[in-house]
Amino acid sequence: MRKAAVATAGVLVVSVILSGCRKEVVEEAIQPLVAEVLEEEETEAEETETEESLLKIDTELSIQAGARIAVVSKGTSGEFWDRVHAGMEEAVKKVNEAYGFEGDNKIAMTFEGPDDEQKVEEHINTIDAVIAENPDVLCLSIGDMESCQAQLEAAQENGIPVVIFDSNVTDTKLVKAFRATDNLQVGRMAAYRLGRAMGKMGKIAVFSAPEKAESVKNRVEGFLEFIANYSDIDVVEVIYQDQVEDMEAAMQETLEKYPNLDGVFCTNAEVAEMYLNMDKNEGNEENGRAAMVGVDGTSRQLEAIEAGEEIGLVSQDPYTMGYQTILTALLTTLPEEDEVEIEKEVLLNPVWLDRGNLDDPEYSNYIYN
Numbered sequence: 001m002r003k004a005a006v007a008t009a010g011v012l013v014v015s016v017i018l019s020g021c022r023k024e025v026v027e028e029a030i031q032p033l034v035a036e037v038l039e040e041e042e043t044e045a046e047e048t049e050t051e052e053s054l055l056k057i058d059t060e061l062s063i064q065a066g067a068r069i070a071v072v073s074k075g076t077s078g079e080f081w082d083r084v085h086a087g088m089e090e091a092v093k094k095v096n097e098a099y100g101f102e103g104d105n106k107i108a109m110t111f112e113g114p115d116d117e118q119k120v121e122e123h124i125n126t127i128d129a130v131i132a133e134n135p136d137v138l139c140l141s142i143g144d145m146e147s148c149q150a151q152l153e154a155a156q157e158n159g160i161p162v163v164i165f166d167s168n169v170t171d172t173k174l175v176k177a178f179r180a181t182d183n184l185q186v187g188r189m190a191a192y193r194l195g196r197a198m199g200k201m202g203k204i205a206v207f208s209a210p211e212k213a214e215s216v217k218n219r220v221e222g223f224l225e226f227i228a229n230y231s232d233i234d235v236v237e238v239i240y241q242d243q244v245e246d247m248e249a250a251m252q253e254t255l256e257k258y259p260n261l262d263g264v265f266c267t268n269a270e271v272a273e274m275y276l277n278m279d280k281n282e283g284n285e286e287n288g289r290a291a292m293v294g295v296d297g298t299s300r301q302l303e304a305i306e307a308g309e310e311i312g313l314v315s316q317d318p319y320t321m322g323y324q325t326i327l328t329a330l331l332t333t334l335p336e337e338d339e340v341e342i343e344k345e346v347l348l349n350p351v352w353l354d355r356g357n358l359d360d361p362e363y364s365n366y367i368y369n
Contacts, residue, residue, distance in 0.1 A: 055091075055323055057098045061340065064333035065105040069326060070135035072127050073113035074120075074143035074167060074213070079298045079368035080269060080318050084141075084166070085111050087322025095330060109326065113141075117270075118210060118242060120144045127151045134158060137329040141166040145214040161332035165325040166318075167215035176332050179325045181316040182347040183215045187222025187267075189314045189352055190293045194227075194263045197291040197311050201232035202262025205254050205290075207275055209268040210242035219267045219295065236261070241271060248274055255280055261290040269296040272313070276304050297353055299369040305355055312354030315366035321348060 071088060075081050092109045101107060112130065114122040120143045130138065131154050138160050142148055145168065152174040155162050161176045168178050194204065206223065209216045220238065227233055237254050244250040251274070255261060266272035272294030294301050297315035304310035324346065331342050351366050358367070 055320065055327065057095055057327070059098050061331070062335055062338055063095070063099070063107075063330045064136060065099070065101055065107075067107050067136040067330060067333050069107065069109045069137045069139060069329050070130045070133070071109060071111045071113075071139040071325075072123065072130055072141075073111065074123055074141040075115070075117035076111070076113045077115040078269065080296050080316070083318035083368050084322040087319035087324075088139075088326045090319075091323040091326035095327070107330065110135075117143050117213070120147055120212075124148065124151065128154075131155055131158060131160065135160060137161055137163065137332055139163045139165060139325055139329050142169050142214065143167070143210070144212040145170045145217070146212065161329075163325055163329045163332065165321055167213045169214070176344075177328045177342050178345045179321055179328055180215065180347055181321065181350055183218035184222035184225075186295060186314045186316070186350045187219040187224070188226040189350060190219075190265050190295070191223045191226035193312060193314075193352060194265055194291060194293045195230050195233060197293075198233065198262045200230050203234050203236045203258055203260065204263040204265065205237040205251075205258065205261055206235060206239070207247070207251050207254075207264060207266045207271050208238065208240045209271055211240040212242060216240075216267055223265055223267075233263075247271065248278060251275055252278060252280075264290045264292045266292065266294045269294070269298045269301065272296070272310075273298065273300045276300060276309055297363075297367040302353075302358060302367065302369070305353070305358065312352060314350045315353050315363075316350055317348050317365045318368070319365050324348075 069092070073081060073084065076085075088109060088111065092107050095101070096106050112126050114126070123143050124147060127140065127148065128151060131151060138155055140148070140162060142164060148169055149171065152162060152169065156174050162174060163177045163179065164175050165179045167180065169175065172178065198204075204227065206220060208220055211217060211220075224235060224238075227235060236258055239247070239250050239254065241247045264275065266275050275292065292310045294310055294313040295315070297313060301310060301313050305312060328342060331340060334340055351363060353363060353366060357363055
C-alpha cells in the first residue's frame with residue numbers, strides 16, 4: 001500500500017501531546033470510511049483491467065460507417081484536455097483500422113470548445129452551432145450543469161444522441177450515457193490524505209474551481225463529507241472561482257486571515273497551479289506552511305511534489321475517459337436489431353500520486369505530460 005506524505009514535525013508533535021486519546025477515538029469511529037477509501041486505492045490495478053475491457057472494439061457490431069461525432073468540450077486548453085483529445089483521436093483511429101473504414105466511410109470527429117472553462121456562454125453558442133450542422137452523435141463536457149437544457153432538447157428533436165463526459169448536467173433524462181471520473185471519490189481521497197498529513201487536526205481551506213461544474217461540486221462534497229469525520233479539523237473557508245472577482249486575491253486574503261493554516265485542498269489543476277505560483281509569505285513566514293493536496297497530474301504539480309511544495313495529488317485518467325467516450329458515442333449509431341444495451345454511467349477510479357509512485361509505469365496514464 002502506498003503511504004501518505006508526512007506533515008511537518010511540529011504539527012505531529014502537538015497532535016500527539018494534545019489529543020492522543022481523542023485521536024484514537026476519532027480513528028476508530030471513522031475506520032469504516034477510511035477502509036473504503038483504502039480499498040478503492042488498493043484495487044486500482046484490478047479496476048484498471050476492468051476499464052481496459054471497456055476499450056475493446058467489437059467489430060461484430062454494425063456501427064455506422066462515415067459517422068460524424070461532434071465533441072464540444074467545456075475547455076480545450078491545458079494538459080488535461082490535451083489528454084482527453086488524444087484519447088478521442090486514438091479511438092477514432094483504432095475503430096477505422098479495425099473496421100477497415102476508408103474514404104467517406106471513415107469515422108470523423110471534430111473537437112471544439114472555449115479555451116477557458118469559465119466561458120460558459122461561448123460554450124453554449126458552440127453547442128448551438130454544432131447542433132445546426134446535424135452530426136450523428138454529440139459529445140459534451142458541461143461547464144455549468146444547469147445551462148444546457150435547451151440544447152439537449154434541440155438535440156433530441158433532431159435525433160442526435162448525446163454522450164456526456166467529464167462533467168454532467170443536473171437533468172440527465174436527455175443524456176444517452178456519461179463517462180467520467182468518480183469525483184466524489186476524488187474528494188474523499190484528498191480529504192483522507194490531507195487529514196493524515198496534518199496529523200488529523202488543524203485548519204483547512206478549500207480553493208475550488210467553479211461550483212456550477214458538476215465534477216467540481218462532487219469533489220468538494222466528497223472532501224467535506226469525509227473531512228467532517230475528523231473532529232479536530234476545521235474547514236475555515238471554501239472559495240469557488242466563479243464566486244469571486246479575483247481568485248488569486250481571494251486565496252491571498254485567506255492566507256492573511258489564517259496565517260497558521262495547516263492544510264489546503266485545490267480542486268483542479270488551474271486553481272492548484274495558481275496557488276503554487278503565488279507569493280504566499282507576504283512578509284509572514286507562517287503563510288505558505290500549509291500541507292497542500294491538488295487534483296490532476298500536470299507538469300507544474302508534479303514539479304511541486306518533487307520540490308516538497310505539494311504532498312501529493314489525486315489524478316484522473318483523461319486519455320481513457322476520451323477513448324471510452326468515443327466508443328460509447330459509436331454504440332449510439334447501432335441499428336436496433338443489434339440490441340446492445342449502453343451502460344448509462346461509467347465512472348473511472350482516480351489514483352493518488354506522490355513521490356513514491358511518480359516513476360511507476362502503472363500510473364503513466366495519470367501523468368499528463
